[in-house]
Amino acid sequence: QKEVEQDPGPLSVPEGAIVSLNCTYSNSAFQYFMWYRQYSRKGPELLMYTYSSGNKEDGRFTAQVDKSSKYISLFIRDSQPSDSATYLCAMSTGGYNKLIFGAGTRLAVHP
Amino acid sequence: EPEVTQTPSHQVTQMGQEVILRCVPISNHLYFYWYRQILGQKVEFLVSFYNNEISEKSEIFDDQFSVERPDGSNFTLKIRSTKLEDSAMYFCASSVKRGADTQYFGPGTRLTVL
Numbered sequence: 001q002k003e004v005e006q007d008p009g010p011l012s013v014p015e016g017a018i019v020s021l022n023c024t025y026s027n028s029a030f031q032y033f034m035w036y037r038q039y040s041r042k043g044p045e046l047l048m049y050t051y052s053s054g055n056k057e058d059g060r061f062t063a064q065v066d067k068s069s070k071y072i073s074l075f076i077r078d079s080q081p082s083d084s085a086t087y088l089c090a091m092s093t094g095g096y097n098k099l100i101f102g103a104g105t106r107l108a109v110h111p
Numbered sequence: 112e113p114e115v116t117q118t119p120s121h122q123v124t125q126m127g128q129e130v131i132l133r134c135v136p137i138s139n140h141l142y143f144y145w146y147r148q149i150l151g152q153k154v155e156f157l158v159s160f161y162n163n164e165i166s167e168k169s170e171i172f173d174d175q176f177s178v179e180r181p182d183g184s185n186f187t188l189k190i191r192s193t194k195l196e197d198s199a200m201y202f203c204a205s206s207v208k209r210g211a212d213t214q215y216f217g218p219g220t221r222l223t224v225l
Contacts (some may be wrong), residue, residue, distance in 0.1 A: 034214075036216075041221070046213075098144075098167055099146075099154075100156070101155070102153065103153050104153070
């Protein structure tokens with residue numbers, strides 16, 4: 001079983017839609033959960049960070065962590081064409097913070 | 112806004128040659144990382160570095176790889192004898208504190224080994 005699993009997509013939605021992106025993981029020691037956005041041939045850009053279980057909201061973005069199910073989600077409300085990118089989930093147990101990434105989900109928001 | 116910078120943006124080299132990839136982390140950051148991403152694959156951790164020594168390294172980071180902070184601003188990744196399978200995007204990241212929430216990535220160096 002892969003340590004972090006993420007559906008690679010692609011996911012295509014109309015502008016204004018609510019987007020749901022998800023990852024599952026197998027390592028119960030993960031404590032820190034991040035979402036990064038990556039545009040083509042660019043570095044990952046930190047979007048959201050959550051420690052342990054719970055929800056976090058930042059503007060149009062909401063991150064959820066359910067440690068009991070080993071499942072994390074990112075919701076994007078009122079999606080815009082500029083949200084078109086690859087979204088990477090990443091996790092860490094702490095320590096010196098090696099990040100374990102999912103494969104990334106490619107999102108396309110069309111006008 | 113401060114950012115991590117990397118040079119060169121693209122490096123082409125012949126198999127067996129040495130390459131040095133350079134990074135300038137954000138100035139007040141203390142923790143430094145290298146990751147790589149082979150085309151179409153996941154971003155993979157290579158090495159973390161703090162207080163002038165390696166904190167953790169992955170299985171990928173074998174004897175062919177080394178890291179150095181030669182001065183107060185640069186952080187380098189050296190590959191001694193490149194292989195075809197080293198072709199990838201290499202990302203440098205830095206963090207101000209020992210916390211997974213603050214790793215900021217550079218734009219990457221695309222390494223092509225011929």
